[in-house]
Amino acid sequence: MAPVTRTLSSAALLLLLLLTSLLFSSASDLAVAEPAGAPQTMSKVGTFFPCKVDTKPCFDLFRTLMHWSADKPATFHTCCPVICGMEIFAAASCLCDTFKYNFFGIEIDYHWSMSMVMNFCGVSVPKHFKCT
Secondary structure, eight states: OHHHHHHHHHHHHHHHHHHHHHHHHHHTTSOOOOOTTOOOOTTSOSSSSOOOSOOHHHHHHHHHHHTOOSSOOTTHHHHHHHHHTSOHHHHHHHHHHHHHHHTTTSOOOHHHHHHHHHHHTTOOOOTTOOOO
16 A cells, blocks of 8 residues: 555655646746836846837838938938937837847848937937947
8 A cells, every 4th residue: 555655745845846837837937017107227238119100211211221312311310200200219229129120130230220210310319329
């Protein structure tokens, strides 16, 4: 009878360890909700703000700036008003995401690209902001 009891004890212990492991691993994935009205901080970078506007014209502006001509790019009129009308961190985050998705698979400095477009539109890049 001892071997059966030992086997059941081992199985129960193994089951307990498995359930405990599952409990803690799933609990660590839960998002911690911030209270409503909590101030937004700069502790996060990159995609901190969800982009709610179409910044594709800004990608086109960047491509035009890379092949600079004496004339202002036509996309200047569609990109800069969008960027200037946004909160500065939201604009930077949206531009970072735009460059990431449009240069998918190509090595490029997203932060430099975002800075180039923001500076062209007369908007200063937020201090300590980095595209991630």
